[in-house]
Amino acid sequence: xxxxxxxxxxxxxxxxxxxxxxxxxxxxxxxxxxxxxxxxxxxxxxxxxxxxxxxxxxxxxxxxxxxxxxxxxxxxxxxxxxxxxxxxxxxxxxxxxxxxxxxxxxxxx
Amino acid sequence: xxxxxxxxxxxxxxxxxxxxxxxxxxxxxxxxxxxxxxxxxxxxxxxxxxxxxxxxxxxxxxxxxxxxxxxxxxxxxxxxxxxxxxxxxxxxxxxxxxxxxxxxxxxxxxxx
Numbered sequence: 369x370x371x372x373x374x375x376x377x378x379x380x381x382x383x384x385x386x387x388x389x390x391x392x393x394x395x396x397x398x399x400x401x402x403x404x405x406x407x408x409x410x411x412x413x414x415x416x417x418x419x420x421x422x423x424x425x426x427x428x429x430x431x432x433x434x435x436x437x438x439x440x441x442x443x444x445x446x447x448x449x450x451x452x453x454x455x456x457x458x459x460x461x462x463x464x465x466x467x468x469x470x471x472x473x474x475x476x477x
Numbered sequence: 478x479x480x481x482x483x484x485x486x487x488x489x490x491x492x493x494x495x496x497x498x499x500x501x502x503x504x505x506x507x508x509x510x511x512x513x514x515x516x517x518x519x520x521x522x523x524x525x526x527x528x529x530x531x532x533x534x535x536x537x538x539x540x541x542x543x544x545x546x547x548x549x550x551x552x553x554x555x556x557x558x559x560x561x562x563x564x565x566x567x568x569x570x571x572x573x574x575x576x577x578x579x580x581x582x583x584x585x586x587x588x589x
Contacts (some may be wrong), residue, residue, distance in 0.1 A: 413584060465576060
């Protein structure tokens with residue numbers, strides 16, 4: 369069964385501290401994973417995809433097939449990073465995205 | 478471009494009432510989808526469409542109907558609203574890749 373799990377509903381860190389949002393997946397095929405972000409009063413938007421291996425707004429995420437994880441990391445959190453973050457798995461051939469439960473990140477000043 | 482638009486923004490229904498949530502996009506996107514967002518549940522796919530005349534079910538299709546008569550519009554119908562359908566509904570569209578979806582602003586629905 370395909371499933372995405374984000375174990376933390378809420379995560380609170382201080383400005384300047386490192387942040388890591390956890391994402392684990394279950395999928396029998398070759399996984400393609402993404403992080404989406406929803407800032408307050410804004411629309412949900414794609415943050416990054418694992419294939420691109422790029423850093424967006426200082427965030428990176430590495431796919432670890434052995435641990436079936438795709439954690440989102442940033443070395444120094446900023447207040448504008450406060451948002452709802454969703455991890456998502458592409459179900460290939462089915463034209464579907466499966467989302468995790470979401471983690472609300474709060475960066476304290 | 479208006480992007481993805483949804484109407485209404487807010488709606489309150491009584492149990493058993495029916496209504497249609499509207500979704501439109503002006504980007505000529507073939508793929509359109511409906512999600513519901515519930516606390517602790519994340520976003521769950523209700524229905525999706527890969528083009529006009531083609532629709533398919535997502536994870537939680539029960540209680541919802543869709544049709545896609547044009548590329549631009551993808552309405553979501555609640556036939557007989559239930560309190561369990563209280564949620565925030567998001568419509569999204571994309572041109573080529575499913576993951577590069579543009580999301581609408583959402584409709585907050587309360588069923589009493």
